[in-house]
Amino acid sequence: MKSLDxxxxxxxxxxxxxxxxxxxxxxxxxxxxxxxxxINPPSERTLLLSHLEATLEIGRKTRELGTxxxxxxxxAPLGYQLLRSFTIEPVPTWIWSxxxxxxxxxxxxxNCFPQPGEELANNQFDQKTVIQYDYQGKETAIxxxxxxxxxxNFHHQQTAVPELTFSQKVSENSVIFQAINQDWQGTPxxxxxxxxxxxxxxxxxWNYHYPEETLRGLGDREDLWCPGELTIILQPGDRIALExxxxxxxxxxxxxxxxxxxxxxxxxxxxxxxxxxxQSPIFNQLLRAADRFIVYRHSISGPTVIAGYPWFxxxxxxxxxxxxxxxxxxxxxxxxxGLLQTFGSYCKYGLIPNTFPDQxxxxxxxxxxxxxxxxxxxxxxxxxxxDWDFLITQYPVFRQIYKAFSAGTLFNIHIDAEDGLLIWDAxxxxxxxxxxxxxxxxxxxxxxxxVEINALWYSALCWAIKWAEKLATIQTGxxxxxxxxxxxxxxxxxxxxxxxxxxWNPKQQYFYDTISPNDQPDPKIRPNAVLALSLYxxxxxxxxxRQVLQIAKEKLLTPYGxxxxxxxxxxxxxxxxxxxxxxxSAYHQGTVWSWLIGCFINAWQRFYQTEPLPFDxxxxxxxxxxxxxxxxxxxxxxxxxxxxxxxxxAQAWSVAEVLRYFPxxxxx
Numbered sequence: 270m271k272s273l274d275x276x277x278x279x280x281x282x283x284x285x286x287x288x289x290x291x292x293x294x295x296x297x298x299x300x301x302x303x304x305x306x307x308i309n310p311p312s313e314r315t316l317l318l319s320h321l322e323a324t325l326e327i328g329r330k331t332r333e334l335g336t337x338x339x340x341x342x343x344x345a346p347l348g349y350q351l352l353r354s355f356t357i358e359p360v361p362t363w364i365w366s367x368x369x370x371x372x373x374x375x376x377x378x379x380n381c382f383p384q385p386g387e388e389l390a391n392n393q394f395d396q397k398t399v400i401q402y403d404y405q406g407k408e409t410a411i412x413x414x415x416x417x418x419x420x421x422n423f424h425h426q427q428t429a430v431p432e433l434t435f436s437q438k439v440s441e442n443s444v445i446f447q448a449i450n451q452d453w454q455g456t457p458x459x460x461x462x463x464x465x466x467x468x469x470x471x472x473x474x475w476n477y478h479y480p481e482e483t484l485r486g487l488g489d490r491e492d493l494w495c496p497g498e499l500t501i502i503l504q505p506g507d508r509i510a511l512e513x514x515x516x517x518x519x520x521x522x523x524x525x526x527x528x529x530x531x532x533x534x535x536x537x538x539x540x541x542x543x544x545x546x547x548q549s550p551i552f553n554q555l556l557r558a559a560d561r562f563i564v565y566r567h568s569i570s571g572p573t574v575i576a577g578y579p580w581f582x583x584x585x586x587x588x589x590x591x592x593x594x595x596x597x598x599x600x601x602x603x604x605x606x607g608l609l610q611t612f613g614s615y616c617k618y619g620l621i622p623n624t625f626p627d628q629x630x631x632x633x634x635x636x637x638x639x640x641x642x643x644x645x646x647x648x649x650x651x652x653x654x655x656d657w658d659f660l661i662t663q664y665p666v667f668r669q670i671y672k673a674f675s676a677g678t679l680f681n682i683h684i685d686a687e688d689g690l691l692i693w694d695a696x697x698x699x700x701x702x703x704x705x706x707x708x709x710x711x712x713x714x715x716x717x718x719x720v721e722i723n724a725l726w727y728s729a730l731c732w733a734i735k736w737a738e739k740l741a742t743i744q745t746g747x748x749x750x751x752x753x754x755x756x757x758x759x760x761x762x763x764x765x766x767x768x769x770x771x772x773w774n775p776k777q778q779y780f781y782d783t784i785s786p787n788d789q790p791d792p793k794i795r796p797n798a799v800l801a802l803s804l805y806x807x808x809x810x811x812x813x814x815r816q817v818l819q820i821a822k823e824k825l826l827t828p829y830g831x832x833x834x835x836x837x838x839x840x841x842x843x844x845x846x847x848x849x850x851x852x853x854s855a856y857h858q859g860t861v862w863s864w865l866i867g868c869f870i871n872a873w874q875r876f877y878q879t880e881p882l883p884f885d886x887x888x889x890x891x892x893x894x895x896x897x898x899x900x901x902x903x904x905x906x907x908x909x910x911x912x913x914x915x916x917x918x919a920q921a922w923s924v925a926e927v928l929r930y931f932p933x934x935x936x937x
Contacts, residue, residue: 273336273349275481277898277918278361279578281561283382285311286396286515289579289898293349294363295336296320297481299488300579303376304398304513305423308456311564311575311583314423317446317458318416318513319493321400323348326411327370334365334372340476340490357899358554370406377401382565382572397514404503412501412509414465417474417493420448420455424580429473429492437496439467446496462511465501486848551890555928558893558901559595562921563604566625571611572604573625577904577917585612585623586702587922589642590864594925597653605650606659612643613666619673619682637682637693637700640670641725648732648805657743660736667733674726688771689764690718691726694786703797703833703857707850713857717785720772724801724808727769730762731806766808772798778816780809794835796825796865802872814876821869828888829906829914830863830923836908843909845916859908860915863889867926889927902927 274292281287285307291297296319304318323334333346351365363374377399404410418435419427427433435455438445442462448455474493482489501509566573566583574595576587588608596605615622615632621639622632644667651660677683680695693700699711701719706712737755741748772780774790780798781790799821801807802814809817824835834841834857842855866889873882889902897903897914902923904916 273344274355276896278355278357279561279898279901279919280361280376280378280398281380281564281575281578282378282396283380283560283564284396285314285564285575286378286381287314287561287578288376288378288398290320292355292899293336294320294334294352295338295344295349296477296479297338298479298579299426299482299491300423301479302419302423303400304458304515306396306456306458306515307564308515310567311573312566312568315456316419316421316423316427317456317515318398318418318460320417321511322415322417322495323374324413325365325370325372326413327406327408332365332367338478338480340478342478369408370404370410372410372412373403373405375401375403380560382563395514396516397512400511400513402501402503402509404505404507406503406505408505410503412503414499414501414511415495416460416497416499417495418446419491419493426479426488426491427493429475429494435471435494435496437469439469439497444497456515458513458515460511460513462499462501463509465499465509467497467499469497471496484846485852486850551894552931554900555893555924555931556599558919558924559599559928561901561919562591562924563595563601566611569611569615569625572607573611574608574921576922577920578898578901579917579919581917581920583625585621585625585639586636586642588612589621589639589646590702591922591925592646593649594867594927594929595921597649598925598929602650602654602656605646606654606656609643609647609650609659609663612639613663616640616643616666616669618678619670620679621670634679635698635700637680637691638702638722638725640674641722641729644670644729644732645725645804648728648735651736652805657739660740661743664736664740667729667736671729671733685718688768689761690723690768690771690784692718692786703795705853705856707853712854715783715791717783718771719783719797720780721797721800723765723769723772724804727762727765727808728804728806730758730765733758734762762808769808772801773813777820778813779820780813780817793838793840794820794824796821796831796833796862796868799825799831799865799872800868802876803868807875811876814872818869818873818876822883826869826884827861827906827908827912828884829866829892829903829912830861831865831869832859832861832908833857834859834908841908844907845905846907856905861906861908861912863902863904863906863920864922864926867930870930886932893927 275297276292279289287305288303290301302316302319305314305316307314325332334348335346336349338344353366354364356362361376365372381396421427432451434449436447436449443459445459447457472495474495477491479489562575564575573583574588574591576584592605592608612621620634621643622634623636623639624633647663675684680693680700682693685692694716697709699706701715703713734755737751741751774781774792779794782793782795782797783791798817825831841859843859845852845855845860893902898918901919903914903918904920906912906914
């Protein structure tokens with residue numbers, strides 16, 4: 270490579286563990302590493318193996334293949350100058366070479382998502398990263414590999430201190446590591462190899478620098494421990510495979526199993542999608558990208574969704590927004606059912622948790638819309654599957670939500686008796702998706718009646734009408750009660766539909782974003798109006814919808830999603846950069862959210878059926894294939910051109926909505 274290519278790659282294992290880095294092989298983030306293991310899947314993610322520092326000796330010449338940023342501003346060694354290519358498919362592959370030699374490295378993280386009935390042994394389930402080197406050349410070479418290791422939370426950096434040491438137990442073809450400090454013992458893990466000679470050394474590499482963290486105004490320096498060196502003599506055509514694996518188990522001798530062969534396990538444990546393989550490489554890549562977010566949560570013995578890599582956990586709202594694209598479009602109906610069942614089982618106070626618990630911990634119920642998204646997704650699942658037995662088990666959850674919203678619940682969420690709309694009134698909290706709070710105050714206060722919340726509420730009532738009627742034909746002994754509930758839902762839906770006209774702003778020909786508890790409408794041009802038009806049941810007239818979409822096309826639409834605020838608004842911030850305070854201030858004040866592209870497409874195709882989409886799909890697909898994290902979609906983009914990718918480099922709902930509305934998806 271002629272330059273330091275800081276685009277990124279990502280591998281995951283279905284339990285929350287992941288590996289990621291840059292194409293140039295330098296670590297630029299706290300989150301870069303080859304084994305970031307979910308000790309209590311998918312939580313307690315811990316960096317264990319940062320990387321292997323490699324040198325290759327041929328004759329009397331030694332080539333340093335690594336590339337590192339250091340806190341004094343230097344870059345050393347300069348291995349990227351010998352790096353000739355990187356490919357992401359079928360697995361991340363680097364090739365270093367000169368005229369008379371070539372060294373290829375591949376990295377794989379086999380998938381561990383358990384099959385139904387399969388037990389998660391000791392929370393670990395064979396979590397590992399496989400690294401393979403292939404050598405081609407005209408003479409014998411010596412490959413030296415130095416593991417750089419840590420034992421720290423994936424959000425933090427490791428600092429060399431006297432009380433931190435690493436034990437190691439060396440066998441013929443393996444070494445077991447464990448961090449030891451004054452007050453704790455770290456996570457045991459092992460490194461195994463198919464051939465080579467390992468010698469213990471033990472010293473610190475101080476002051477690695479992570480430039481991406483510098484840009485984010487966060488800690489950007491790390492110390493990593495080098496426990497020893499593995500020396501391998503390579504003949505032309507030789508292959509060596511290494512495994513970095515979680516746990517104590519004594520390693521057995523490996524026989525050179527290649528990383529390419531191990532990669533065949535990548536999709537073997539996720540339910541197979543009935544969506545067929547196609548002639549479109551991009552669509553197949555989107556299917557694989559979707560897999561990365563579906564993980565197993567040990568504390569609930571069921572599936573969940575990582576909101577985004579490299580730093581997000583699993584969140585209720587994000588999971589439910591992503592569910593149609595990840596699980597329904599791909600035909601993974603058992604995954605969809607499992608997600609709905611899991612979230613429904615944790616319903617409390619009529620609310621679906623926004624964050625799941627680890628074992629022994631209480632979920633966080635800090636979202637008004639997660640419950641409404643749960644209802645919307647239950648409806649979409651039932652439309653796709655006609656699984657009425659599942660409706661029988663989940664209808665009581667719907668009733669719990671309905672009753673809680675009717676009687677009132679946390680955050681003073683209740684139905685306004687006058688207009689039938691949902692309202693909430695809790696100062697200094699943020700419980701919609703525009704949820705940033707700084708110093709105890711929301712940046713985008715939306716207390717009252719947000720437009721998308723009541724659009725979801727209307728759709729929920731419409732689903733309830735259908736469900737009560739269907740159940741009345743199944744549970745004939747309870748039909749009178751169910752039909753009475755149906756009539757009540759119908760009356761409420763009609764009242765809500767009429768009240769939705771309160772959001773129409775004839776001056777702007779757009780919907781008010783929210784109506785405050787004291788009945789003051791907010792005229793800011795935000796994408797929630799488009800979201801309100803995209804739901805399965807839409808309570809707004811076509812003429813208004815088309816006018817809203819024209820304004821959104823003019824002021825919010827970009828090739829990568831919708832801006833969170835119109836550029837002509839005095840509060841608009843067009844660049845998501847700087848420290849955490851500045852970035853949080855910009856998060857919903859103009860930043861482009863890529864998941865909203867799906868809302869726009871759905872609404873546009875509903876109300877402008879014969880007109881083509883007013884943006885170029887190819888720009889989004891080029892981002893997916895060639896920008897930020899190759900083979901994924903970023904969380905957000907700058908509001909101002911050229912709309913630089915920002916935020917998490919791989920976001921679940923972003924990938925899900927691109928997959929859901931990708932033109933080829935509609936063919937199946």
